[in-house]
Amino acid sequence: MKALKIGGITLLALLGIGLILSLIAPKEMLVERSAVIAAPREVVFKQISTFEKRDAWSPWMKLDPNMKLERTGEDGTVGAISKWEGNDQVGKGQEELKSITPNERVESKLAFIEPWESQADTWLQLADAEGGTKVTWGIKSPMPMPMNIMALFMDMDAMMGKDFEKGLADLKVIAEKEAASAPAADFNVMKVDMPTRWFIALRETVTMEQIASKYAENLPKVYEAVTKKGVAMDGMPCGLYYVWDEAGKKTDMAFAIPVKAKVEIPGFLTIELPAGSVLAVDYYGPYEGVGAAHGAIDAYARENGLKAGAPAVEQYITDPEKEPDPKKWLTKVMYPLE
Structure with a gap:
């Protein structure tokens, strides 16, 4: 009985610690990265507004070149959906285009299915900048309790930010090359x-x-x-x-x-x-x-x-x-x- 009592106290203590941690942990994840591309807005927008163009600079396509893709709707328009299923590094999920402002902004809704279920809002924003067009790539996702405790021990900004930086670097190469190759x-x-x-x-x-x-x-x-x-x-x-x-x-x-x-x-x-x-x-x-x-x-x-x-x-x-x-x-x- 004494062991059970001690075990019960320990369990309550752990639950209490977990509750405290979940209360102080962030309730959402927000990651943003930016790059300046030496190309006009319209050239950059062409590379971010369709799933087909994004494939060329997506960091996750490189993680699994054999990823299965399924597209529905008219690519580059609101309501178009891209579903993916790949290896353990990319998992399974879908992205839907939710809002498109020509030469300015593209917003999407992400639904992750594997390795765990979650949802996120993501966007690509264009703005004029010295030397070209500034592209900001962002993602925001709710982190419900108690799963948000992970954010105290994992640097989500560094993890996802690294992928965003790789993608933006490849986007920069592609857009600048297109801008310089007008017929x-x-x-x-x-x-x-x-x-x-x-x-x-x-x-x-x-x-x-x-x-x-x-x-x-x-x-x-x-x-x-x-x-x-x-x-x-x-x-x-x-x-x-x-x-x-x-x-x-x-x-x-x-x-x-x-x-x-x-x-x-x-x-x-x-x-x-x-x-x-x-x-x-x-x-x-x-x-x-x-x-x-x-x-x-x-x-x-x-x-x-x-x-x-x-x-x-x-x-x-x-x-x-x-x-x-x-x-x-x-x-x-x-x-x-x-």
């Missing part, structure tokens, strides 16, 4: 003869995420040096791209001011681009979409048996401080022909 037919690619051009510049290798901030840092320095020297400018500021390392996510580039004559300024480079033919495109739109103009020149060169060289020149004709509408910003993109 030449969408742009008027021109072959133009250019005279010798000179630039005063600062050149360095930067990560792609640093490009916008480096423009803001370096172009004012170059402009100040040119004006102090009393050198006549020959147009609006430029970016000269010598190497674009997609795999390494970095670029060798120069932040440059065109000048009318060759001149040396201590601490700065003098760059001379010889006279010759270039392929040129006038691109109108926000800076994050200019990759499509580069893709158009590349496609035109391939179609016509031409070889574009380096550096690629972006000249920013429109001053954003004077023209607030990004759709009216003109960027001239030029590649020298070898």
